[in-house]
Amino acid sequence: MGMTRTSERGRAGARDIAVWDPLVRMVHWGLALSVLVNGALTDEDGIVHEWVGYAALGLLAIRLLWGIVGPRPARFASFPPSPGAALRHLGGIVSGDRTVHLSHNPLGALMVYNIWLTLAALCATGIMMGSLRFFGVDWVEEAHEAAFGWLMISVVLHVGGVLFDSWRSGVPLARTMLTGRKSVPADRRLQ
Amino acid sequence: MKTFALIAAMALAAPVLAMDLTGDTVLGTTEAEITARLTEMGYEVRKIEAEDGKIEAYVVKDGKMAEIYVDPVSGKVARLEAK
Numbered sequence: 559m560g561m562t563r564t565s566e567r568g569r570a571g572a573r574d575i576a577v578w579d580p581l582v583r584m585v586h587w588g589l590a591l592s593v594l595v596n597g598a599l600t601d602e603d604g605i606v607h608e609w610v611g612y613a614a615l616g617l618l619a620i621r622l623l624w625g626i627v628g629p630r631p632a633r634f635a636s637f638p639p640s641p642g643a644a645l646r647h648l649g650g651i652v653s654g655d656r657t658v659h660l661s662h663n664p665l666g667a668l669m670v671y672n673i674w675l676t677l678a679a680l681c682a683t684g685i686m687m688g689s690l691r692f693f694g695v696d697w698v699e700e701a702h703e704a705a706f707g708w709l710m711i712s713v714v715l716h717v718g719g720v721l722f723d724s725w726r727s728g729v730p731l732a733r734t735m736l737t738g739r740k741s742v743p744a745d746r747r748l749q
Numbered sequence: 750m751k752t753f754a755l756i757a758a759m760a761l762a763a764p765v766l767a768m769d770l771t772g773d774t775v776l777g778t779t780e781a782e783i784t785a786r787l788t789e790m791g792y793e794v795r796k797i798e799a800e801d802g803k804i805e806a807y808v809v810k811d812g813k814m815a816e817i818y819v820d821p822v823s824g825k826v827a828r829l830e831a832k
Contacts, residue, residue: 603816
């Protein structure tokens with residue numbers, strides 16, 4: 559899984575493993591940017607808000623396709639949504655298991671699917687609000703706002719999870735989403 | 750290019766839905782009045798609420814959508830956004 563090479567600049571004894579291909583990273587930061595732009599900057603009733611929303615939907619669609627045909631770590635099969643696995647992973651954290659997951663860890667996987675579903679709901683209700691049938695219909699607007707609220711909670715949990723897991727596992731995860739490479743301490747078991 | 754400019758000018762001069770609504774149109778100063786007046790004019794009022802010191806109505810007519818902002822003091826149309 560992924561290409562292994564000895565890191566030359568990295569920490570002594572750390573393995574540098576390619577996990578996130580350029581498309582995964584581009585989609586991640588593209589979605590983060592569109593959430594920031596539409597959540598904080600654009601006029602909610604304006605055309606730019608709609609364009610950014612459609613761009614986000616496009617990125618999401620590309621990523622979902624990539625989950626089927628992309629490289630191994632990007633595929634759904636590498637991080638199936640499994641509450642059971644997430645609970646076991648949680649138990650492992652408590653008991654000090656420091657196995658490193660090359661794709662998303664089981665808790666992270668649940669967050670990934672949660673954020674994708676929430677984004678899909680945001681896009682769907684957003685498109686509905688501009689359609690003749692649902693224009694001015696209250697519950698659609700409320701669902702759009704509720705989805706955004708849930709997204710904000712999810713983003714806080716996501717960033718918290720990344721910081722916590724970076725501290726716990728010794729793998730700087732945020733940097734991994736920039737460089738695509740996981741720098742894993744040599745003594746860690748990989749999964 | 751000239752043709753394009755002309756089309757653009759026409760599009761700007763004649764908003765799709767605004768034919769019977771201008772800045773001088775008095776719709777009313779309360780949500781109930783505005784709803785009644787717009788309904789009379791053939792608009793389907795989907796929602797009406799206070800927004801940024803104006804009364805905002807979401808309306809549909811002839812398959813076209815618009816948001817109409819009414820000044821609650823003068824009762825006149827302050828802004829119209831076709832969707």
